[in-house]
Amino acid sequence: MADIQAMYHQVHVSEKHINFLCFLWWPGGDTSQSPLEHCMKVHFYGAVSSPSCANYALRRTADDNAQHFPHEVVNTVKCNFYVVDCLKSVASEEEAVQMVKDVTALCHKGGFNLSKWISNSRTVLLSIAGDCRAKEVMELDLDVDQLPMERALGLQWCIQTDKFKFRTSAQEQPQTRRGILSVVSSLYDPLGFLAPFTMPAKLLLQELCRRRLGWDEVIPHSLSKKWFEWLEDLQKVAEFNVDRCVKPRDFGDPATVQLHHFSDPSQVGYGTVSYLRLEKDDRVQVAFLLGKARVAPLKQTTIPRLELTASVLAVRVDKMLQKELQLNLEKSVFWTDSTTVLKYICKGTRRFQTFVANRVSIIREAADADQWRYVGSKENPADDASRGMRAENFLKGRRWINGPKLLCEPKEVWPKLDADLDVIPAVNSVVVDFESATDRLLCYFSSWTRLKTSVAWFLKVKRTLVLLGQKRKELCASADLNKDKLETQEHAAERKIQSFKATLKGQSLTPEDLEKAGQSIIQYVQEHKFKAEIASLKNGCKNVSKGSPLYRLDLVMDNGILRVGGRLDKAALPAESKHPVILSKDLHVSVLILCHIHHQLGHAGRNHMLSRLRQRYWIINANSAARRVISDCVVCRRNRGKLIEH
Structure with a gap:
């Protein structure tokens, strides 16, 4: 491992671009004098363009001198540098010594001087000039002294044992969302060695987001206990180590990778x-490469x-x-x-x-x-x-x-x-659908008017069939039981029934039919949604249980329909406004009614919708239900959307 000394300053700026790097400076640092204009002729630290320009110059150096160096050396310069740092592994010490010489020579062709060399091999370090070694090994006696620990943020490379370790002495931070994130982020683990261990901390941060705690808000006591437990575990991670090399030295060239x-x-x-699986003859080597752990989305899936x-x-x-x-x-x-x-x-x-x-x-x-x-x-x-x-x-x-x-x-x-x-064992599963035909009918329609119309026709057909049945019974009862006259009487009864059918066939729906259909729908959904409350009222109880969402509404029953009670009996208002029908916001019927009102009012706002709604209905938590209807309305989204700016 090595890095390029003053890499950016080795890359010159073209004459036509130096005016972009101008700055003012006082002669000799004397601020009493007028500042002079200067221009940088090389790239400098802090400029956005410097990393890309310097890396281009380094790669161009490798391409320009590719004919004079082995392919492996050229490829090392092009693929093994991360900005100023070079990291390379080879199979033997001899190859490493030669690689150091060749890479240094190739970079020197472009004006780049490699320094701060460090290696897990003492032989390789001895082949490098003392002033080109890393500061940690520059003054060591490589024959006697132990090789040091190389640090990269929280990750440590123990050069002596050639293992990775972790520094876990996190700075003390406040017990807030910001402080927890700071500690978790300070554990530098780019390859995911500690992914299973860091997962509980990520889940804790997600829980703080779910509870919508502020960045500097103190976390609850229950979560604080979990955080302290994780911090205690963090100290134990100092014992963890893993081999840097994925292949043993005596393994040789694998047959399959x-x-x-x-x-x-x-x-x-x-x-x-x-994992990387290496196989040679009957020998198999498995090495960890990369691990990732991510929390599930907040939205349930x-x-x-x-x-x-x-x-x-x-x-x-x-x-x-x-x-x-x-x-x-x-x-x-x-x-x-x-x-x-x-x-x-x-x-x-x-x-x-x-x-x-x-x-x-x-x-x-x-x-x-x-x-x-x-x-x-x-x-x-x-x-x-x-x-x-x-x-x-x-x-x-x-x-x-x-x-x-x-x-x-x-x-x-x-x-x-x-x-x-x-x-995989075959499993025969039977899906039992407990949803009734009526439930499917109510959820089938996306319009309150169409739903009422459909139900009204069902009710009319039902009444027609009942009347036909009654008419048939009356005709059969009035018939003479004499066998000689039976056939003639049956024909007469059939003619009367057909005449009655023709009379019913020409009928159409009336406003009264639609009103009865709406009441039938409301009564049906209430019986399924508020079973306990309706049963309580039918048993003579004046109040429902305190755990019910209808507890504060002073319920009354009117022709089998639950309505809001209260002290508006003597008010000069329509009966429906004094005692509106109760519905729950999670019912499909409630959504249809809100959408119907929304379209009737010409896509009006939420307050106008709620005002019209409460003239007949009382939907629990209607505010949020109305907001959802408006947000899902295509027309409203189109009308209120932001204009595209070019």
Whole structure:
């Protein structure tokens, strides 16, 4: 590892651009004199353009001198630099020594001087001039002294043991949302080694968001206890370490290199973890590469959808690793414990809902169906990330870092996708629909007028059938039982019934029919929504239980319909205004009534809607219901939308 000394100052600015980097300065720093105008001829720290210009110059240096250096050296300069830092691993000390010389020479061609070299090999450090080594090893006796610890924010590289560790001495912060976020963010973990451990802290932050606490508002005592427990666990993480190198030194060149990705969700979050599997002869090496843990959305969603979301995350991680790893990789393998996801992927040509279809499309574009395999929930390491772990369990159980035992077994014993789906026990399920035909009818219509019209016709047909039945009974009862006259009387009765049908056929709906239909609908939904309250009133109780949402409305029954009571009996108001009909805001009928009023008033505002509504109806929490109706109205959204500015 090394960095480029004063990288930006080594890159000159063209003559036509130096006027963009002008500044004023006093001669000799004497502020009593008039300032002079100066121009920067090189790029400087703080300019937005400096990083991209400096990196372009470095890559251009590699391209211009590609013929004079090995391909591996040129590729190192182009792919292993992050701004001023270079990080490179090679198989042997001899290669490392030569790589240091060649990379230094190549960068020098462009005016870049490499310094602050550090390595886990003493031989490599001895081959580097003392003034070019990192400050930590510059004065060490490399034959005797122990190699130091290299720090990068919260991540530590123990050069002596070649392991990664974590610094967990977080600064004391207030118990607020801002303070908690500061502590959690200070734990620098770009590769996700500690993803299962940090998950509980992320869930705590999400809970604070759910409760809408301010950034500097003190958190409740119940959550404060969880936060202190996590801080105590944070101190134990100092014991955690993981090998930097993914391949043992004596492993040699692997015959096959393959990425394996595991994904899993839970009610609170979802996660993925990726491993690199190296195989040579009968020897298998599995190494942790990258882990991610994310909290589930605040909006409640189903587990199958979270499983699909986790699978999409695994596919995107694979795409990124395929691009970054400079290895000859075989086809990646994706593991999930969700048979639902596997069936979605296998039946990718079927039509799904938009949410499912979009994510299945992403998965199928990045990977083939035969790359997906089933893994049992108990063997899935991604389960650790989706649920989170305490520090003690995380340190004891090394499955997250070492990978599942399944990967150490030969490929021949891995279950195939088709076999997995066949092994899944067949479950015959019967969906029992308890929704009545009347409920389906009420939810079918999107207009209050159409619903009343439909119900009115049903009621008219019902009355007609009842009348026909009564007419038939009357005609049959008046008929003479004499067998000789029976046939003639039956024909006469049939003619009278047909005449009665013709009379009914020409009928149409009247306002009274629509009014009765509306009352029937209200009575039906009230009987299903307010069963306990209606039963209480029918039993002679004047008041309902205090836990009822109708407790404060002084209920009265009027022809089987619940209405608001009160002291407006003697007021000079219509009866419906004095005692409006009670409805709940979560009823489909309530939404239809609000939409009907909204359209009647020419898409008026909320207050006007509520004023008209309360002339006949009392919808519980009508304010929020009216607001939702207005927000869902296409006409209102179009009329009140912001104009596009060019």
